[in-house]
Amino acid sequence: MLGVPLLGLVNTFLGFLLLVFAIVLVWKDNPWQKGVKVAATIGAMALLGAVVPDRPEDAASSVAQADGKGRAVDTLALPTPSTTGTGGEPAPKPRPKAADYRGLRLDKAGDKAEAAGFGVDDHNAADDDKRIWMRSNWTVCFQKTGWTSSDTETIDFGAVQTGAPCPEADGGAIPWPKMSDLVWKTWKTAHKEVLDLDIVPEDHVRADTAYLNDTLPDEGEYDDWRVCVTDPAEGSDVTIDTRVTLDLTHPDNGCPGPDREDGDSLRLPDQDEDGDPDYRDPFPSDQNRNSTFPNGLPDSSGSSGGSSGGDGGDGGDGGDGWNCPRTRWC
Structure with a gap:
């Protein structure tokens, strides 16, 4: 009987077999009294139970569970949903939520995004192939966040020149307004x-x-x-x-x-060809009198000498070449 617990310490299954064998020996052709046999049987079972370790219920349920197809799987070895994606691949890091920078000047949007921890890139959002030289002259229309191969958080801005309307989609044509029909409007x-x-x-x-x-x-x-x-x-x-x-x-x-x-x-009609169109020429038949010089112009073909001769005293031409009568020049 003492061998039962000793063998049970080594191997539970062998200890159990030895217990069964010992009980058979005690009860078969043994001169012991019945009470002694009962006591010996109970004692052997108690000793074996004392040396067999208890199996934790939680551990048993976590170590061997059915996988739905009758196979035992080790649940402790399974990856948790929080650390994996589909197919057992590691799940990507959650992307940070970027502020909405659309409508800001490109240089200011870039500064704000960098301050928020993003790597910043930009491109022309229109289809006109213009390159961005001065970011202060461009305005953000579109933005897209992402990651680099080194797990750096990035944001890419699509911008147009300040004052231009945004395309309907990144890389599309700018919807410039059209010239109106303005003919005969004031x-x-x-x-x-x-x-x-x-x-x-x-x-x-x-x-x-x-x-x-x-x-x-x-x-x-x-x-x-x-x-x-x-x-x-x-x-x-x-x-x-x-x-x-x-x-x-x-x-x-x-x-x-x-x-x-x-x-x-x-050209508008100019009867006297003085450069003053007839519609605003107060003297359309007098080349020497127009809207600029309403009192007439000196005749540049004559001499600049003073008035002399018969008509000179009363303001006539006097042959001196000046168109003096009724003008401010005499």
């Missing part, structure tokens, strides 16, 4: 419509005359003049580099004919 109305495109600054919009021999009055005095021609033409793209010219005519005049290559069609 300068005041047309000027406002160009500025309302929010692309062309005010100092890039200028007025000119539609006729070669016409002259604009002082600023503010041609607000009601009419537009004949626009540059760029109607329907053309208006970009941040565009300078707009509006050719104007006085509302009393029509616009030049469609054949603008004909020099005559680009």
Whole structure:
């Protein structure tokens, strides 16, 4: 009986077999009294139970579990969902949530992103192949976060030149506004419509005359003049580099004919050919009297000597070459 616990310390299974064999010997052809046999049996079983180690319930359940196909798997060796991805591969690190930098000037967006721990890159978001030279002249339209091969957090900015509208998608065409139909609108109305495109600054919009021999009055005095021609033409793209010219005519005049290559069609009638179109010449038949010199001009063909001769005393030409009568020159 004493051999049962000793062998049980070495191997539980062998100890159990020896216990069964010992019980058979005790109860078969043994002269011991029944009470002694019972006591010996109970004692042997108690000794074997004392030396067999208890199997923790939690350990048993974690070491061998069925995998659904009748095979035992070691759950302690299985990776946890928090450290792996699909297929047993390590899960990627959670990407940081970047602030929304769209609409910021590119240099300022870059500074803020670097301060937040990102590596920064940028590119032209339009399809015009322009390179980014001065980041302060570009504005962020798109942003994309990612990782480098060395696990550095990155953010890539897609930008356009400041003042330009953003494309619908990164790398697309810039939706430039189109030149409106401004023909025969007043300068005041047309000027406002160009500025309302929010692309062309005010100092890039200028007025000119539609006729070669016409002259604009002082600023503010041609607000009601009419537009004949626009540059760029109607329907053309208006970009941040565009300078707009509006050719104007006085509302009393029509616009030049469609054949603008004909020099005559680009000139207003000037009967006395003094450079002052008839529509604003107070003396259309007198070349020596126009809007600039309403009292007449000296005749440059004559001498500059003083008045002499019969008509000289009363303000006549006197043959001295001056057009003195009724002028301020005599």
